[in-house]
Amino acid sequence: MNPAWTFLTAFAGALLVLLLPARSAAASRWVALVAALAGAGVALGGWSARLANPDAPVWSLDLPWIPDLGARFHLAADGLTLSLLLLTGIVAVAGILFSWNVERRPRAFFACFLTIIGSVYGVFLSRDAFLLFVFYEIVILPKYLLISIWGSTNKEYGAMKLTMYSIGASALILIGLAVAYAASGAGSFDLSVLAAADYPRSLQLWAFPILFLGFGVLAGLWPLHTWAPTGHVAAPTAASMLLAGVVMKLGAFGAMFVAVPLFPEGFAFWQPAIAALGVAGILMGALTALSQKDLKFVIGYSSVSHMGFILLGIASANLWGLRGATLQMISHGIIAGLLFGIAGRVVYERTHTRDLGKLAAFDLWRTLPGAALAFTLATAASMGIPGFSGFVAEISVVIGLWQSNPWLTVFVAFGIVLTGAFSLRALHRAFFPDRRDETKPAKPLPPLTKPELIAIVLLLATSLAIGLYPKPWVRMIDEGLRSPLFESLSLKP
């Protein structure tokens, strides 16, 4: 199956939803679900075909587009790309299931949602920097609309802050790409051509941080991460899942596949700084999460902390590090989606509060045992308990880090302890509160609905599958890391 169908079905779904007659909530969510399932199906088909037949030529599509600019419509789907597509597909389906109850302007909601999904697929597939940037930028307006129309807590501020950070970061990316294009002299935006060009060291030293920072902001790079918790808390559930789950990964993907291969000398120079910022992100994110009162803010800051592992993996600049970074993209995508889904949809829609203090009154482990169980498992996954995907990803990053900057692993160890602390604190306070007054039973809450249950099982099962049997994922990811883009890093097992 042609992997381009992933974004084609998503965009077609978005158009189709818009064309539905007004006030057709059920029809719009079914259309959205079918479109998301189709995209996920294409990704799964491509992924398993690639796994079964790893020596087949990589699918690619290379059409002329803007010859005067040297931009081509160049897509390719190696194992790594297909793994990221699969992640996107799973989060997309889960997100739509978690927004099954959206009644307010459902057509526009799902159109925005599907547009984001389609663009994310497009970014992962692009092998031309211009095309990648086009997909990357399409996300901005739908993100804004989703948060500012359907959001909660301080939504206008959160939406505008997130949008201005995104567009500011995009301006940096534009500058970096234009500089690379001009300095390479090849008149092409093809990533492999740009990466093969010889840039003077002096240029790399200033161009790399511009490009890396541009992508890094979207990846939650500390200290430019503050848009993420604010924006993700303000966003409606499905959008939080999507933003934290896959859109943040676009930044990490760009940093890894564009910034690093284009300016390897600049990367080598700034590598310690990136590693330091990664560690700072892990520690500061975890510490801030430890003091939050709002359950969604805990998850928002935990995302910053987990994204720090991706940056650390990239900064390690070795096979284990990059492998771990990619695994963490996938793992965190699943787990963040799950946590946001439970906190924002399952709990909030029933209790109308996310305040850790007020949630105690609901005695959630008795009144909503399914959600309590799911959140416990998700917390375990997020903490990096073996058996879940988080463990595999983070241990790979730590091995990579040990090979490149062994002393930094001390700080990471602290970070892991802190992760345990804030995760358990939130879990305990929200779901297993100490109730003084055992005589007054809490008000019963409606049980989990079918769409919620399916989405939870889907995400948990994926995390478990990766955690228990990571081999196929590692094999697929390693295939992408053998790409000529990473030649300058000389990745050896």
Added chain:
Amino acid sequence: MNFPALISQVLPEVVLVVTALLVLGLGVGGDRAGKPMRGATGRLIAAAGSLLAIVLLWSVEATAGTLIAADALSRMSKTAILAMGLLSVLLPPAKGEIKERGEFLALMLFSLAGLSLASGTNHLLLIFVALELASLSLYLVTGFPRTARAGEASLKYFLFGSVSAAFLLFGISLVYGATYQGDLARIGSMLDSASPLAAAGLAMMLAGIGFKLAAAPFHAWAPDVYQGGPAPGVAIVASASKVAGLVVAVRILLLGFGLFGGSAAWGALAVGWAPWIGVLAAVSMIFGNLLALAQTSVRRLLGYSAIANTGYLLVALAANDGASAGAALYHITGYGFATIGAFAVVAAVEKNRGSDSRDSFSGLVHRSPLLAISLLIFLASLAGLPPLAGFTGKFAMFASALKGGGTGLAWLVILGALLSAVSLYYYILVLKCAFGSDEVGSELDVSAGHRVVVLVSAVLVVGLGMMPSPVLHGFVSALADLMPG
């Protein structure tokens, strides 16, 4: 001189003038029964004339020339100008705003003929005459509604315009004094060592062109004209007039004075016009974007954003490079259609709600989904979001400027990219009103003229953005043909 051949090369302008006389006559004389011409009839005749002009433009073979240069550049830019003119004349003015329909349409067509002539000549004298034809018509068009605001706008436009025309003419006379030439190609080949007289002349011409393009600090007229003028007239001022101004700037700077560019590169500044263009670009981008942040009138907001946009164009010009100028011409084409579309939406909203303030756009998506979604397309394109023309244009300009002018121009590109990010803020505030509110008001009454203009502009903005090649390549190769060597 072979007169039939000459006439065949100015056929588009001839058609425009004849159409203008026709609507003028119909407007004054009325039909056989003596009733005055209906507005729609006049608009359709004017649009048909513009369409015929485009067809005739492409039916004549392209030839190089001096006074009438029917080269590829003039063909491409005239097509853009005439297409923008076609959409602008189709826009219905506000009810009761225009009493003399025939005169109003005729003046718009005269201005189009002037803009079209100006973009198709390599001779300084004809550039001046043609630009004056356009400017004089547009001053009048701006002042047509008998409101205090339109009067003020028209007067400001006229005062600034006539001073800058004086600068332009004086500059031309100095250049003529230095070279005894009005032909830009010859001036380019004759001036091999910097002549102080020609340099002074060029500086004065820059002021004149800066006015046409609304570059800061020659911009002060723009927000007032955008706010006070009638929508169809402002649409021409904001689109076709900008295209002609840019073509004239490209012909003068690249063809006539290409050797005197110097360099605007950071750390490698060299004397010439490029550093000045770079400064104008920086000032326009900063000034336009920052002032646009404070606007609540959407018309004024578009006026300030036009100033900022001129700044982006000048970044590409500062590279003194054909491919960058081609990208700039592509960008102004997409920009022109986006602005016309935006003005059509503003006009339709004004007609229903009586104001162009941001608040009057609230709930637009429920009142008229077509207008709201088109407005989203236009503003997103102006902000430079893909897959729209504004994105491709800005990206192409910035990338080619760095490629053609060297990475030393990065300071301008960095400034441009960051300020362009700022611009999203003020566009989003309008979009937030249009899309964010749940208030379901009465449906807007949108006339067919508005609908057609909005729809065609939206299709063009999306089409130019996703398939930029025909237009981008047309301009880039036209400039490659034009440039010596």
